[in-house]
Amino acid sequence: VVNFAAQSEVAPSWEHPEHWFETNTVALARIVNHLRKRDYLRRYLHISSPEVYGSCVGTVREDARLNPSTPYAASKAAADLLLKTYAQQFGFPLLTVRATNVYGARQQLFKIIPRSTIYVKAGKKIQLHGGGKAVKSYINIRDVSKGELAVLERGRVGQLYHLSPDSGVSVRDVVETVCRSMGKDFSQAAAVVAERPGQDAAYVIDSTLARTELQWKPEVS
Numbered sequence: 001v002v003n004f005a006a007q008s009e010v011a012p013s014w015e016h017p018e019h020w021f022e023t024n025t026v027a028l029a030r031i032v033n034h035l036r037k038r039d040y041l042r043r044y045l046h047i048s049s050p051e052v053y054g055s056c057v058g059t060v061r062e063d064a065r066l067n068p069s070t071p072y073a074a075s076k077a078a079a080d081l082l083l084k085t086y087a088q089q090f091g092f093p094l095l096t097v098r099a100t101n102v103y104g105a106r107q108q109l110f111k112i113i114p115r116s117t118i119y120v121k122a123g124k125k126i127q128l129h130g131g132g133k134a135v136k137s138y139i140n141i142r143d144v145s146k147g148e149l150a151v152l153e154r155g156r157v158g159q160l161y162h163l164s165p166d167s168g169v170s171v172r173d174v175v176e177t178v179c180r181s182m183g184k185d186f187s188q189a190a191a192v193v194a195e196r197p198g199q200d201a202a203y204v205i206d207s208t209l210a211r212t213e214l215q216w217k218p219e220v221s
Helices: 017-035 071-090 112-122 141-154 171-181 208-213
Strands: 044-047 094-099 126-129 160-163 190-193
Touching (some): 044 071, 044 141, 071 094, 112 126, 112 171, 126 171, 141 160, 141 208, 160 208, 171 190
Parallel strands (some): 044 094, 094 160
């Protein structure tokens, strides 16, 4: 079983945090408690998020402590801890993946890359929260999917694996790249607005374990 289901947008999670916990924690508790009694279950792959670490100082490994800073991140951290208890108490065959900021075809349009593209085409200002200083690690969906498949097939039960590119890049740099590729002056396309509550300064995680154990690495730059 591979569980991709989650409610993930950060900003609205402050308005109705109970919705995020209902989806990411309570619903997960129901399905996991059901699955632990099924004798057909061999492996359960859980898709977590590096947001559970909060703002990363340096490059964090899989053993970093949980320090969520938004209701969304807290709901995912609660889910991760719940799954850990089922693995410890019942031998639940848990495998976990945390991948950095995913982008690619058919992404939800509110995400920064498609939104920037749409706003440039529409002549609207792209809002850069906090000036876009936050550092993210952007990874293509195809690379993440290949990594998740490798974890499902060859990962060690009970292990958490990170999937990430070689380095991080600021949100501002991403928007500048989009503008440049579309022939638009960045200074005319973007506007600095206040930072969002709970915005983490950086998400840069270490994926050495997946690269060495599973011979996985990102192929799209």
